[in-house]
Amino acid sequence: MTAELDEGPGDVTPYRNPLRDPQDRRLPRIAGPCSLVIFGVTGDLARKKLMPAVYDLANRGLLPPGFALVGFARRDYTNQDFAQIVHDSVKEHARTPFREEVWQQLSEGFRFVPGDLTDDVAFERLRETVDELDVTRGTGGNHAFYLSIPPGLFPEVVRQLSEHGLTDEKPGSWRRVVIEKPFGHDLKSARELNRVVESVFPPEAVFRIDHYLGKETVQNILALRFANEMFEPIWNSNYVDHVQITMAEDIGIGGRAGYYDGIGAARDVIQNHLLQLLALVAMEEPVSFDAWSLRQEKKKVLNAVQLPERLDLHSARGQYAAGWAGGVKVKGYLQEDGIPSTSATETFAALRVDVDTRRWAGVPFYLRTGKRLGRRVTEVAVMFKRAPHLPFTKTETEELGQNALVLRIQPDEGITIRFGAKVPGTTMEIRDVNMDFQYGGSFTESSPEAYERLILDVLLGDPPLFPQHTEVELGWKILDPVLDYWARHGKPEQYPSGDWGPDSAHEMLARDGRAWRRP
Numbered sequence: 001m002t003a004e005l006d007e008g009p010g011d012v013t014p015y016r017n018p019l020r021d022p023q024d025r026r027l028p029r030i031a032g033p034c035s036l037v038i039f040g041v042t043g044d045l046a047r048k049k050l051m052p053a054v055y056d057l058a059n060r061g062l063l064p065p066g067f068a069l070v071g072f073a074r075r076d077y078t079n080q081d082f083a084q085i086v087h088d089s090v091k092e093h094a095r096t097p098f099r100e101e102v103w104q105q106l107s108e109g110f111r112f113v114p115g116d117l118t119d120d121v122a123f124e125r126l127r128e129t130v131d132e133l134d135v136t137r138g139t140g141g142n143h144a145f146y147l148s149i150p151p152g153l154f155p156e157v158v159r160q161l162s163e164h165g166l167t168d169e170k171p172g173s174w175r176r177v178v179i180e181k182p183f184g185h186d187l188k189s190a191r192e193l194n195r196v197v198e199s200v201f202p203p204e205a206v207f208r209i210d211h212y213l214g215k216e217t218v219q220n221i222l223a224l225r226f227a228n229e230m231f232e233p234i235w236n237s238n239y240v241d242h243v244q245i246t247m248a249e250d251i252g253i254g255g256r257a258g259y260y261d262g263i264g265a266a267r268d269v270i271q272n273h274l275l276q277l278l279a280l281v282a283m284e285e286p287v288s289f290d291a292w293s294l295r296q297e298k299k300k301v302l303n304a305v306q307l308p309e310r311l312d313l314h315s316a317r318g319q320y321a322a323g324w325a326g327g328v329k330v331k332g333y334l335q336e337d338g339i340p341s342t343s344a345t346e347t348f349a350a351l352r353v354d355v356d357t358r359r360w361a362g363v364p365f366y367l368r369t370g371k372r373l374g375r376r377v378t379e380v381a382v383m384f385k386r387a388p389h390l391p392f393t394k395t396e397t398e399e400l401g402q403n404a405l406v407l408r409i410q411p412d413e414g415i416t417i418r419f420g421a422k423v424p425g426t427t428m429e430i431r432d433v434n435m436d437f438q439y440g441g442s443f444t445e446s447s448p449e450a451y452e453r454l455i456l457d458v459l460l461g462d463p464p465l466f467p468q469h470t471e472v473e474l475g476w477k478i479l480d481p482v483l484d485y486w487a488r489h490g491k492p493e494q495y496p497s498g499d500w501g502p503d504s505a506h507e508m509l510a511r512d513g514r515a516w517r518r519p
Contacts, residue, residue, distance in 0.1 A: 028060075028061070028062060029062065029456065029460055029462075030061070030062050030063070030064065031057075031062065031063055031064055031067070031456060031459035031460055032064060032140075032142065032459075032460075033064050033066055033067075033137075033138050033139050033140040033142055034064070034067065034068075034139055034140070034142035034143065034144065034459050035067065035068035035069065035070055035109070035130060035133050035137070035139045035142070035143050035144070036054065036067075036068075036069055036070070036143075036144050036146060036455070036458075036459070037070040037072060037126070037130070037143060037144065037145045037146065038050060038051075038069070038070070038071055038072065038146045038148055039072045039073075039117070039145065039146065039147050039148060039149050039157055040072075040073060040147070040148035040149040041071035041072060041073050041082075041085075041112075041148070042071075042073045042075055042085070043148055043149075045148050045180070046071075046089075046148050047085075047089045047093070048089070048093050049093070049211075049449070049451045050146065050148060050451060050455070051069075051085075051086050051089040051090060051093075052089055052090055052093040052094040052095065052449075053449055053451035053452045053455050054069055054106075054455065055086075055090040055094050055096075055102070055103075055106065056094055056095050056096045056448065056449065056452050057452055057455065057456055058102050058105070058106045059094075059096040059097075059099060059102050060096065060448075060452075062456055063106075063459075065105060066109065066137040066138040066139060067106070067109055067137070067139075068109035068110070068111065068133045068137045068139055069086070069106075069109060069110055069111075070110075070111045070112070070113060070126070070129060070130070070133070071085075071086075071110075071111070071112045071113070072112075072113045072115065072122070072126060073112075073114070074114070074115065074116055075114055076114055077112045077114060078112065079110055079111055079112050081112065082110055082111070082112035083107050083110045086107070086110060087103070087107075090103070095448070095449055095452075108137075109133070109137050111129050111132075111133065113125050113126045113129055117149070117153055117156050117157055117160065118156060118160075120160070120163075120164070123160045123161070123163075123164040123166070124164060126164070126166065127164050127165055127166055130143050130166065140172075140173055141169070141170045141172075141173030141174075141175075142173050142174050142175075143166070143175055143176075144175075144176040144177070144178060144207075144458050144459060145157075145161060145166070145175070145176070145177045145178065146178040146458075147177065147178060147179055147180065148180060150259070151179075151180075151182055151183075151184070151185075151193065154179065154193060154196065154197065155193075155196045158177070158196055158197055158200050158201075159196075159200075161177075161200065162200045167200050167201060174205065174461065175201070175205060176201070176205045176206075176207060176458060176461070177197065177200075177201050177205065177206055177207070178207045178209055178458055179197065179206065179207070179208050179209065180209050181208070181209065181210060181272050182263065182267055182268065182271070182272070183208055183272070183467075183472045184472070184476065185263075185267065186476055186480050186483070187473060187476035187477055187480050190469075190472050190473055190476050191473060194469045194472070194473075198469070203468070203469065204461075204463070206469075207454075207457075207458050207463065207466045208466050208467050208468075208469075208472065209454055209466065210272050210273065210276055210465075210466070210467055211450040211451060211454065212272075212273045212276065212277070212378075212409070212450070213276060213450075213454075213465040213466070213467070214449075214450030214451065214452075214453040214454040214457075214465055215409060215410070215413075215447075215450045216413065216439065216447040216448070217407065217408065217409045217410070217413040217414070217439065217447075218277065218280065218409060219465075220407070220415075221277075221280045221281060221380070221407060222280065222289070224407070224415065225285075226285050231405075234384070235359075235382075236359045236360070237359065237360055237361055237362050237363045239384055239385060240360075240363050240382055240383070240384055240385070241363070241383050241384060241385045241386075241402065241514075242363055242364045242365070242366060242383050242512075242514060243278075243281060243282075243363065243364075243365045243366070243380065243381065243382050243383065244365075244366045244368075244379075244380075244381040244383065244516065244517055245274050245277050245278060245281075245365065245366070245367050245368075245379075245380050245381075246368050246369070246377065246378065246379050246380075246381070246516075246517070246519065247269050247273060247274060247368075247369040247377075247378045247409075248368075248369070248370055248373040248374070248375065248376060248377050248378070248500075248519070249370070249371045249372070249373060249376055250325055250326065250372065250373060250374070250375050250376045250498075251325075251371060251372070251376070252320065252325075252330060252331075252333070252336060252347075252371055252372050252497070253333070253336055253339075253347070253371065255337075257336055257337060257338030257339050258338060260345065261338070261339055261340070261343055261345050262345055263345070264317075264345045264346045264347070264349070265317075265346050265347055265348055265349040265369050265370055265371070266317070266346065266349040266351075266369075266479060266482065266483060267479070267483070268369075269349075269369040270349055270351065270367055270369060270479060271475045271476060271478075271479045272467070272472075272475060273369075274367045274369060275302065275305075275367075275475045275478065275479075276298070276467065276471075277380055277409075278301065278305075278353070278355075278365055278367070279297075279298040279301045279302055279471075280298070281380055281382070282301045282355050282357070282359070282360055282365070283297040283298055283300070283301050284297050284300070284359070285297075289464060290464060291462075291463040291464040291466075291468075294464050295468050295470075295471065298467075298471060299470055299471060299474060300357075301355060301357070302471060302474035302475065302478065303474060304355050304356045304357045304360075305353050305354070305355055305356075305474075305478050306353065306354045306355070306356045307353060307478065307481055307482065308352055308353075308354070311481070311482060311485045312485075312489070313508065313511060314351070314352040314508060314511075315349075315350065315351045315352070315482055315485070315486075315508070316348070316349070316350040316351075316493070316501070316502060316504040316505035316507075316508050317346035317348060317349050317350075317486055317492040317493070317502075317504075318346060318347065318348035318370070318492045318493045318494065318495045318501055318502035318504070318505070319332070319333045319334065319343075319345070319346060319347050319348070319491075319492040319493070319494055319495070320332055320333050320347050320348070320370075320371055320372035320494075320495060320496075320497045321333070321494040321495060321496050321497065322335065322496070322497060323372070323496035323497030323498045323499065324496075324497065324498045325372055325497050325498045330372065330497050330498075332494070332497070333345075333347050333371075333372075344487075344491045344492065345492075346486070346492040347370060347371045347372065347492075348368070348369070348370030348371070348373075348492070348495060348501045348502060348505065349367075349368070349369055349370070350366065350367065350368035350369075350501065350505040350508060351366075351367050351368075351482060352364050352365070352366055352367075352508065352512075353365050353367065353478065364512065366508075366509065366514075366516075368501065368505065368516070370501050372497040372498065373498075373499070373500055373501065374498060374499065374500050374518070374519075375519065376410070376411065377408070377410070377411070377519040378408075378409035378410045379406055379407060379408050379409060379517075379519055380406070380407040380409070381404055381405075381406045381407075381517050382404065382405045382406075382407075383402050383403075383404050383514075384402055384403040384404065384405075385402075386402060400420045400430045400431065400432060401418070401432050402418075403417075403418060403419050403420070404416075404417070404418040404517075405417050405418075406418070406517075412438065413438070413439040413440070413447065414436060414437045414438035414439055414440075415436075415437045416434050416435065416436050416437075417434070417435045418432055418433070418434050418435075419432070419433065419435070420432060420433070421433045453465070454466075500516065500518065501516075
């Protein structure tokens with residue numbers, strides 16, 4: 001697969017934050033005067049992730065004293081009603097302990113604007129609200145707009161923000177927009193979305209959130225690769241047999257039928273999360289970790305991704321059927337509330353891709369994701385080739401598998417190295433053993449939630465962890481042919497809930513003489 005790298009305006013100048021010295025680790029990164037406006041503030045994402053993350057940032061002293069949080073939704077709430085909603089959300093979902101003094105200071109900056117997304121009067125009230133915050137809270141014209149709403153509503157909100165002067169930057173201030181995935185439905189819609197958003201906001205003011213990139217363990221991929229000389233010499237096709245990237249969930253779709261049906265596992269996870277993980281694993285060393293340098297190396301990888309010629313042999317999709325999950329009898333996807341009995345939406349997707357570079361030629365990357373699988377786990381498993389010569393008898397090594405380096409993204413965040421060791425005794429018997437690193441056991445400070453890091457980066461204008469529009473488009477160029485093929489070839493294969501996907505997924509690796517890991 002080939003595509004030109006689009007060096008748009010957002011790609012030209014490497015970012016440098018003049019407000020802090022990156023060499024001084026004593027000083028935390030603290031946001032300057034600003035507000036965060038959340039559209040769709042009554043939804044699950046805002047309640048479970050965004051509002052608790054704002055509180056956790058305040059609790060850690062990373063927000064300015066005059067910070068303001070504005071909610072926008074179709075509810076007839078007062079500012080006090082909104083404060084109670086945030087309070088309940090924080091109490092239930094915040095990572096850090098509740099402190100009354102932090103809450104009192106933070107809640108003074110709460111505002112709520114009721115209205116529909118098509119309501120001109122509501123957007124006028126929103127403009128008056130942010131103007132008032134500039135005066136009373138000292139936000140200085142700095143406002144970030146978080147679109148926690150369905151992607152189909154993005155164009156309308158962006159248009160309203162522009163028409164009511166909410167995107168106008170005064171000298172020395174900024175306006176930014178935050179977009180949640182999915183970034184389009186395919187390449188064509190992604191390009192149209194980018195056109196609409198970037199017709200109002202400059203590229204450097206558009207932050208596309210992939211919450212996986214905010215996870216400490218994902219960022220640790222870069223630390224593992226480029227801070228340790230012991231791994232780099234073997235991080236190539238001379239030693240690596242293949243790479244497996246898995247994001248498995250043990251839950252079903254829950255109450256998300258309206259969002260999920262018609263989207264499916266491949267669009268929901270492979271196009272963004274898994275391809276971003278692949279890029280971090282396969283990329284060359286950047287000259288620095290600023291946004292521009294990281295994006296260049298990731299785009300080179302995505303541009304080099306090749307699909308197999310036979311998608312019938314090297315891709316698989318499925319739908320979970322009734323079965324057992326966590327000891328409980330659960331229903332299948334087609335029996336879930338709100339799902340049509342004729343739905344062809346996949347809840348499991350697997351795909352082989354190759355990275356056509358000197359480093360990775362001949363090394364297949366296997367991507368899989370699914371719901372109602374055996375357990376919840378996200379991991380990257382780098383599987384190494386077997387030793388070319390083993391001076392042991394077959395019986396001495398019959399329990400020896402492939403060496404592996406497994407990066408556990410969630411849960412039980414950490415790294416496992418699997419290698420062969422002699423079993424104690426008088427005979428030479430070799431068996432696999434694991435060497436484990438766990439974040440929780442090695443560091444006294446708990447890892448912040450991904451949304452804490454990402455919201456802070458938005459307020460700081462620090463973009464390394466946010467995919468740029470070219471990365472999004474390259475992801476769709478990879479996935480679109482697969483989706484088109486699936487659309488022309490019947491329905492997904494059924495697999496029982498609690499299992500590890502349809503038979504076709506296991507057959508896909510078996511054809512290559514390999515097998516999926518059982519995490």
